[in-house]
Amino acid sequence: MSSRAARVVPVVVLCAVLAVGPVVGGTAATQPGDGVPSGPFTTVAVAPGETVEGRVTATGGRVVVAGTVEGNLRAYGAVVVLTGDAVVTGDVQAFGGRVVVDGEVSGPVTAYGGTVAVAGTTGDLNAGGGTVRLSGTTGDATVLGGTAVLADGATVDGDFEYDARLDDRGGAVAGERLATDSLLGPVGAVLRLAGWLPVVLTLLGGALGFALARADPRTDVLTRRVREAPVRAVARGTGVALASLVGVLLVAATVVGLPLLGLLAPLLLAGALVLLALGSRVVGGVVADYLPVSADAAGLAVAVSAAALATVPVVGPAAPLLLALPGAGAAAPSARSLRIRSLLSVRGSRE
Known part of the structure; x- marks a missing residue:
């Protein structure tokens, strides 16, 4: 294997792992015999065959309910799963990056997440x-967000009110279908358009990368950094991405965090655009x-390809992220250079 190939292969492998990792981690792996999702950072709040009386509150990376709750359920996690064997006699509030409700819930269900799938039987649904x-099967259903899918076999026993783009695949609604923008107003329109944000940002990033290369040839230095140490550059970019995510979560956890993030949103989008521009230039080089x-x-070809991949359901949004990682790694200063700069600044101040 040539030296160039030896440098590129690890990058391809790492990118594949990063692309597949969120999908594998978000997919419900099962244990033999019980069908309960398992894996690291998993909290099995109620095991199969187990009955818990009273209110249940569970948090974790992945929260699983597979037994019976004779009361109310509160579940918070990156993934929240009520399996097909789950039974809740009270109401359910589930919040996560992905929420799956496959069981039977007697009371109303409130479920919010990046994606929500309701395949079981519930009371009123929000x-x-x-x-x-x-x-x-649900009672009255109120759906907010980007896309509402009314699948074949779905049954809404009451009214179906939605502030979302409706994808009707043959579901049955006993009451009225009420399309409204009064629930979210302009925010609903933004959420619906947000589905195209990865595509638009990636294409704009490719154009900006082309413009930067023409305006400042020094961007070729970034390409050389990735060419000489591809794994280090991607690892550094991953560190930048994780640090940024932690920072956003910490800010959002404060009282003024969400309004502050709203004000910073243009800056965050601008930063993502610059990283995509650098990434397209670096990978293209x-x-x-x-x-x-x-x-x-x-x-430009790399940016267009990443934008095309971004249209693929579920895994598509990972494409712009993978493109931005080498750009962030190439642009971010190494820990060693930061130490050297710090020592030089201290020495200069002493003199």
């Missing part, structure tokens, strides 16, 4: 997320080493 999929194309053309 659900919100980027995508809300109904394939079970590496690709140009192996194909008979210019770095400019390769950078």
